Amino acid sequence: MKTKKxxxxxxxISIGFSLYACKKDALNTNNENVVSTDQYFKTAGExxxxxxxxxxxxxxxxxxxxxxxxxHDLRSDDVAAGGSQLEVPRAQILNGNVDPTNSVMNxxxxxxxxxxxxxxxxxxxxPNVSDDPTLRDRCLAEAKFxxxxxxFELVSKxxxxxMYTETVKSPSDYQPRAEVGAxxxxxxxxxxxxxxxxxxxxxxxxxxxxxxxxxxxxxxVLMQQGDYTGAKEALLKIPTAGADGYRxxxxxxxxxxxxxxxxxxxxxxxxxxxxxxxxxxWSTDDTPNAAQSTIRNQEYNPVAWRNLIPSNKLLNEFENxxxxxxxxxxxxxxxxxxxGDRYNNGADILTDADQNxxxxxxxxxxxxxxxxxxxxxxxxxxSRASYHPGxxxxxxxxxxxxxxxxxxxxxxLGNLTAAVSYLNQVRARASVAMPPYPTxxxxxxxKEDVIKAIIHEKSVELSNESLRNIDIxxxxxxxxxxxxxxxxxxxxxxxxxxxxxxxxxxxxxxSGNQNPGY
Numbered sequence: 001m002k003t004k005k006x007x008x009x010x011x012x013i014s015i016g017f018s019l020y021a022c023k024k025d026a027l028n029t030n031n032e033n034v035v036s037t038d039q040y041f042k043t044a045g046e047x048x049x050x051x052x053x054x055x056x057x058x059x060x061x062x063x064x065x066x067x068x069x070x071x072h073d074l075r076s077d078d079v080a081a082g083g084s085q086l087e088v089p090r091a092q093i094l095n096g097n098v099d100p101t102n103s104v105m106n107x108x109x110x111x112x113x114x115x116x117x118x119x120x121x122x123x124x125x126x127p128n129v130s131d132d133p134t135l136r137d138r139c140l141a142e143a144k145f146x147x148x149x150x151x152f153e154l155v156s157k158x159x160x161x162x163m164y165t166e167t168v169k170s171p172s173d174y175q176p177r178a179e180v181g182a183x184x185x186x187x188x189x190x191x192x193x194x195x196x197x198x199x200x201x202x203x204x205x206x207x208x209x210x211x212x213x214x215x216x217x218x219x220x221v222l223m224q225q226g227d228y229t230g231a232k233e234a235l236l237k238i239p240t241a242g243a244d245g246y247r248x249x250x251x252x253x254x255x256x257x258x259x260x261x262x263x264x265x266x267x268x269x270x271x272x273x274x275x276x277x278x279x280x281x282w283s284t285d286d287t288p289n290a291a292q293s294t295i296r297n298q299e300y301n302p303v304a305w306r307n308l309i310p311s312n313k314l315l316n317e318f319e320n321x322x323x324x325x326x327x328x329x330x331x332x333x334x335x336x337x338x339x340g341d342r343y344n345n346g347a348d349i350l351t352d353a354d355q356n357x358x359x360x361x362x363x364x365x366x367x368x369x370x371x372x373x374x375x376x377x378x379x380x381x382x383s384r385a386s387y388h389p390g391x392x393x394x395x396x397x398x399x400x401x402x403x404x405x406x407x408x409x410x411x412x413l414g415n416l417t418a419a420v421s422y423l424n425q426v427r428a429r430a431s432v433a434m435p436p437y438p439t440x441x442x443x444x445x446x447k448e449d450v451i452k453a454i455i456h457e458k459s460v461e462l463s464n465e466s467l468r469n470i471d472i473x474x475x476x477x478x479x480x481x482x483x484x485x486x487x488x489x490x491x492x493x494x495x496x497x498x499x500x501x502x503x504x505x506x507x508x509x510x511s512g513n514q515n516p517g518y
Contacts, residue, residue, distance in 0.1 A: 277384065458471060
């Protein structure tokens with residue numbers, strides 16, 4: 001569906017209210033089967049239904065259930081093709097051959113603008129609600145957070161994008177591409193306003209956004225703009241004590257398994273439900289309150305499709321005794337499965353034959369390696385895992401990222417000792433227990449040394465968590481890579497994705513205004 005048409009034609013949220021706002025005065029357009037927005041958003045409960053509809057789009061197939069993590073991962077150096085089974089649109093992104101008609105890219109674009117339209121609907125109608133001001137204000141803050149998240153996804157991938165600050169009300173409401181700085185300013189304002197209103201995690205149900213999530217995302221956004229002072233200020237507002245406090249879990253794997261969702265480290269995660277074998281919503285009908293599973297477990301699963309595998313570069317980033325490091329980093333085995341590993345609660349052993357197609361090279365040895373994070377074969381057999389969309393929540397922000405981001409802020413601000421201290425907190429996790437910096441491989445005497453340690457630590461701690469491509473965009477212009485991490489990268493082109501062709505065709509305000517090189 002074309003982007004603008006998708007935005008304008010969104011007609012219902014959760015119980016059939018209509019967003020259709022174009023009508024002729026001479027006609028009776030009342031439809032007794034639906035409730036229009038001017039009739040519907042009168043109570044906080046109705047406003048919350050609208051807010052739930054935003055979450056539903058975020059967790060749907062166009063975004064976090066599938067295409068969102070693909071677009072992030074394929075534009076990073078964390079992944080490689082599992083084999084020829086990787087679909088053509090995904091291979092195009094991985095190999096740098098993406099064009100304006102790419103279906104994966106278009107799906108994410110459409111999904112993000114649907115999030116924005118639904119968020120605008122809630123924000124516009126909030127003033128109509130007076131029965132429960134606390135719930136009303138929380139819904140408005142959640143809508144602002146999700147709108148900001150969507151715009152950050154857009155501006156970081158496409159640069160200048162059309163910016164809609166209110167709902168689309170007529171077919172002529174096209175917007176031109178807003179300047180990148182204006183988009184970022186709007187994002188920061190939304191997140192600051194949201195953070196001032198949102199409760200802590202003890203004051204809301206699991207899965208809903210908290211003030212910690214708003215400040216963590218604000219930190220990401222400000223870092224991307226180079227505002228490390230502002231980012232540090234936002235990140236330090238995340239509580240670390242009491243009922244609302246966050247801390248690292250002792251067990252690293254608690255961040256990727258179903259039984260340990262919403263743990264002390266999880267700041268924001270998208271909720272999924274295991275609906276049983278062979279049950280995944282392949283349509284874009286993201287109905288609120290309907291159970292949704294994620295296909296990630298299937299796409300990357302060692303004994304299923306295995307469409308993407310870890311890149312050799314990522315695999316060899318981990319400290320290992322064979323390379324002269326002081327200790328093998330246990331996060332390697334927590335992040336990846338390889339031939340000989342046990343799964344299914346220890347009952348089965350992974351073989352080469354279980355993992356179809358491509359192999360990897362680790363420390364000079366060819367072997368088959370697959371992703372482990374978010375996979376559920378740790379507790380299920382190969383026969384069940386052969387096609388099993390999962391209910392494992394996607395963790396979007398966790399406290400380990402906050403600590404590493406604070407390290408980057410401190411390094412950029414010249415506080416090297418503080419930066420190293422944050423990194424060492426991450427390495428000191430009970431189940432990781434890596435030697436503190438400095439190490440023989442990673443001295444930390446200069447800013448250059450500390451930045452190198454930060455890049456390394458973030459790679460191994462947060463590998464395949466859909467963050468690396470954003471980090472590359474931030475670090476590349478600073479000259480922090482001695483070797484360009486993306487092999488196909490062409491300066492002046494591959495920093496950004498192409499504006500989808502459907503948007504260029506349908507939006508007269510940006511017709512012909514394509515990103516360079518496409």
